[in-house]
Amino acid sequence: MRAIWYEAYGPPSVLRWGEQALPEPGNGQVRVRLQASALAQLDVKLRAGLLQAHFALTLPKIPGRDGVGVIDAVGDGVANWRLGDEVCVLAAPLGAGTAASHVVTEAARVVARPQGLSLEQSAALLQPGASAWAAVTTAQLQPGMRVLVHGGSGAVGALVLQHARGLGVRTVATCRHDHRDHTLAQGADEVIAYDRGSFGHLRGLDVVFDFVGGDTHARSYPLLRPGGAIVYLVAAPFEDRGAEHGVRVLRALVTDAPGVLRGIAHVAREGFYRPLVSRCLPLREAALGHTLLEAGQVRLGRVVFAHG
Numbered sequence: 001m002r003a004i005w006y007e008a009y010g011p012p013s014v015l016r017w018g019e020q021a022l023p024e025p026g027n028g029q030v031r032v033r034l035q036a037s038a039l040a041q042l043d044v045k046l047r048a049g050l051l052q053a054h055f056a057l058t059l060p061k062i063p064g065r066d067g068v069g070v071i072d073a074v075g076d077g078v079a080n081w082r083l084g085d086e087v088c089v090l091a092a093p094l095g096a097g098t099a100a101s102h103v104v105t106e107a108a109r110v111v112a113r114p115q116g117l118s119l120e121q122s123a124a125l126l127q128p129g130a131s132a133w134a135a136v137t138t139a140q141l142q143p144g145m146r147v148l149v150h151g152g153s154g155a156v157g158a159l160v161l162q163h164a165r166g167l168g169v170r171t172v173a174t175c176r177h178d179h180r181d182h183t184l185a186q187g188a189d190e191v192i193a194y195d196r197g198s199f200g201h202l203r204g205l206d207v208v209f210d211f212v213g214g215d216t217h218a219r220s221y222p223l224l225r226p227g228g229a230i231v232y233l234v235a236a237p238f239e240d241r242g243a244e245h246g247v248r249v250l251r252a253l254v255t256d257a258p259g260v261l262r263g264i265a266h267v268a269r270e271g272f273y274r275p276l277v278s279r280c281l282p283l284r285e286a287a288l289g290h291t292l293l294e295a296g297q298v299r300l301g302r303v304v305f306a307h308g
Helices: 041-048 119-123 126-139 156-166 177-185 214-218 257-268 285-295
Strands: 002-005 016-020 031-040 067-075 086-090 102-106 110-112 146-150 170-175 190-193 205-211 224-232 248-251 277-282 302-306
Touching: 002 285, 016 285, 031 086, 031 119, 031 285, 041 285, 067 102, 086 126, 086 214, 110 177, 110 257, 119 224, 119 277, 126 156, 126 205, 126 224, 126 248, 126 257, 156 170, 170 177, 177 190, 214 285, 277 285
Parallel strands: 146 170, 146 205, 170 190, 205 224, 224 248, 277 302
Antiparallel strands: 002 016, 031 067, 031 102, 031 302, 067 086, 086 110
């Protein structure tokens, strides 16, 4: 099979492109012939060696978690998938990834590709979807709530806006001024450009989704009603001042449990989730994608690799 891999940590130049042995599925596994895959910050940080204290990778490593393709081999003990099924896959972070023509994964890590999504959107669904799902479920959103989404133009923030809109929640989002129209299109009822103005006038919010941290986090406390919540994933360091302001500070714990993946696919089929794709590149140009993401040149959605 064709694949991207690295044999040592380092800059994007450590990524190699070539042939590897075609893997075979074991008990409870399926093999997916991938048509496209997506690049995330986790892939960049793992390749650079920045997460060695948290993830013990076995090198060489094929990067990538998100992908879309067709099942072309089924292992023993798999009853719910057949050859030719179109699926989205979320590979385990420590195993072989999706930056390859094929990936073998546990059958529970694939879901039926939602109709209505393009191939590129399907390739970028499950990983950001899991983060958005964690944020929304932690917040326990209900119709009629008012929420603020910091970073509403990003891959995860946009899905939170889409999900909130589907639940009948009123939303405000912060983003750069040149991303304003784009963020409105994701479902925000109001957009505040942080490089042109302030969000400090907002009051009585039920939830603030903080995907930024730092000073943005500190300035969000007065915006909440008593008993409201700040929900965060991974953000710049901040001081938890929830008790002082009478609000909750909740970390959304991301999981890729099978039920979560099925839930993401369901809301995508219902039209809630339309993943953002910033740029599409051939898989052999994976190093360019890593370079762009590392340099901060990817701001709206994911880089997707076409496997061709």
